[in-house]
Amino acid sequence: MGDLCVGPFVRAIRPDGVAIWTEWSHACEVTLTVTEADQNAGQEPSSLVTHVRTVLVGGRYYALSQLTGLQPATWYTYQVAASEQQKEPEPAVAETTIQCFRTLDLPDAQNTLRLAYGSCRKLSGIEPDALSAFGSWLTASVEQRESVWPHILLLIGDQIYADDFTGRRKQKRFHNQPDPEAEPVATQSFEDFALMYQEAWTDQGVRQVFAVLPTYMIFDDHEISNGWNTSSMWRANALQHGFERALVDGLVAYWVYQGWGNIGMNAPDEHDLLTIMQQAARDDQDVLEDLRACIRKVIYQEQALKWHYTIPTMPPLFVADVRSDRPAILDGRDPANVAPRIMSMEQMEELRAWMKEHAEVTTLLVSSVPAILPSLISFAEYIMGMRPLHGNAVGSLQRFGHMLAGMQQKVALRMSFDHWPVFGATWRELVKLFATRTRDIIILSGDVHFSYAIQARRTLFPSRRRPTIYQLVASPFKNELEQRDKRLISGTAWMKRAIYGGLYTSILPMRQEKSTKRVPHDMLFQNVVALVTLSPQTHKKGQYAIRQVYLGVKNGKSEEVGSTDIHT
Structure with a gap:
């Protein structure tokens, strides 16, 4: 029987669905059972169930259990369990951990x-x-x-x-x-x-x-x-x-x-x-x-x-x-000739x-990384990201712009400038x-x-x-x-x-x-x-x-x- 190593983690959420991520010690079938949390008193709890096989990556076993058909803005409780070779699934998490989520x-x-x-x-x-x-x-x-x-x-x-x-x-x-x-x-x-x-x-x-x-x-x-x-x-x-x-x-x-x-x-x-x-x-x-x-x-x-x-x-x-x-830049171009981009x-x-x-x-x-930093820091990064002569200058101005860009890059690296303003x-x-x-x-x-x-x-x-x-x-x-x-x-x-x-x-x-x-x-x-x-x-x-x-x-x-x- 697979033991739960990491998780369960509530991941992607929608108004009508959820994904639960888990990591297991062995290959197994993972059962996710989801039950509406706030049902009327005396009403028989209704649950939705889904089963997935673990995925093997580098000798480790992972599962992403996905369930749709849920109601929006609704609280649910859930359980994850593992089973092998048609055995009954057993609960995988101690009762001390609260397991619930709310749909969007x-x-x-x-x-x-x-x-x-x-x-x-x-x-x-x-x-x-x-x-x-x-x-x-x-x-x-x-x-x-x-x-x-x-x-x-x-x-x-x-x-x-x-x-x-x-x-x-x-x-x-x-x-x-x-x-x-x-x-x-x-x-x-x-x-x-x-x-x-x-x-x-x-x-x-x-x-x-x-x-x-x-x-x-x-x-x-x-x-x-x-x-x-x-x-x-x-x-x-x-x-x-x-x-x-x-x-x-x-x-x-x-x-x-x-x-x-x-x-x-x-x-x-x-x-x-x-x-x-x-x-x-x-x-x-x-x-x-x-x-x-x-x-x-x-x-x-x-x-x-x-x-x-x-x-x-x-x-x-x-x-x-x-x-x-x-x-x-993987082709040997000079970085001083390339406009810096953060994306x-x-x-x-x-x-x-x-x-x-x-x-x-x-x-x-x-x-x-922030787009806007405290004023003086952000201003300094912006100055190091400016390329006023990039793509426009020729001759000696182009050479000066190239030299200036190289200096700006060195200062930016030295000062760990790594945020939006420095990527002009x-x-x-x-x-x-x-x-x-x-x-x-x-x-x-x-x-x-x-x-x-x-x-x-x-x-x-x-x-x-x-x-x-x-x-x-x-x-x-x-x-x-x-x-x-x-x-x-x-x-x-x-x-x-x-x-x-x-x-x-x-x-x-x-x-x-x-x-x-x-x-x-x-x-x-x-x-x-x-x-x-x-x-x-x-x-x-x-x-x-x-x-x-x-x-x-x-x-x-x-x-x-x-x-x-x-x-x-």
Whole structure:
């Protein structure tokens, strides 16, 4: 009988369906039983049941159980069980873990949407674990789940730290210029990455969070290595120094543990990796090499593979890939001659079309790295991303522009500038896209190891008829900003407003818990989970009032440590 190793995790959610992800010790048939939670007294409980075979990847067994035919905005309890050779299935999870989920509202319901989000969870640190503590917060508030629990959880980067192989061995970090003498990260295999996910996700508090909240994920750099794809030459340098296997196996592991659950309810023919998983469930063959072959083609730019996706919430949500989709130079071109981009033109075009489709409503954009940072930092990144002579100059001006671009790139790498403003081409496209909007854009990000909220407009003069970008940031779950960086960021906090790159930005007030006093610098430097509540404005169709609350850890428990209210 297969034992449950990791999970169960509630993953993709719809008004009429759900996907539950699990990892098992042996091959088995997984039975998912779902029962409506709030049936009338005396009514015989009716359940829906589905069965799937495990999928074999690298000697490990996984299942993504999908069930449709559910009612919207409804609470369900569920059980997962495993059986072999026609034996009766046995429950796989201890009764101490609450297992339930709520389906999404119908898009036209015009109800409040609650989100939880955050990023950056490094197990080796001694800091309190905000995501684990959040599990106890959910358990304590289970009776009020309809009014206080978030409808979905967004994990937006650095769910593992692949360059911090805790408990087994330390890997040397691969930066933009790999050290040929260093222990090669290519020794990291799929099994190495899988062990890291298993270690990260078997914590009881985290397991409880994933067992009840529909969870969507996207990678940032530490899923592969610190600084992954920071520059357009990163991939070429990595491949030249023997890092292919780490890149390939890291992305295979990301797919199995994170990406599959994001889009698992889509039709298999919509994604090459879904097709491979569907075939694997039928023939019981290990598909590690098939997944590797597909992703290897992506690494060498022989094939495109989408990691970005949308979620059918209201307001609607687009989860962008701003890490792996950065164009890489593999053909020897000089990077100083290439306009820096944080995502491909193809993904930007999809984002543009999606924004147009939802032109009459506030939209949510998830970007693992922030688009807008505190004023002085964001301005400095924007300056390093400018290419005023790119594509226009000739002769000596062209040579000067080439030299200037090379200097800008060196400074950006030295200062770890890795966010939207330093990628000039896509920054201009984002600002141009914003200029076409009549409704607000809310961007949710992590990465930077401190938390804040900033607004940006196209004009100095606020107007009800002009939309606003609200950049909300929550980071980390469990990590710590180095004191040097903390002093640097705090030292620049005096600059609350800035004008650059077509935007006027200003930091938003953050209030202390149960107080009108502001948090110092309007920034939090501690481990948090952020809760965002979006309430539809009855007098402004398509607009939402926004409240963000940060839950920190005090005496091992989740407690409010700061909040920001935005009235649009």
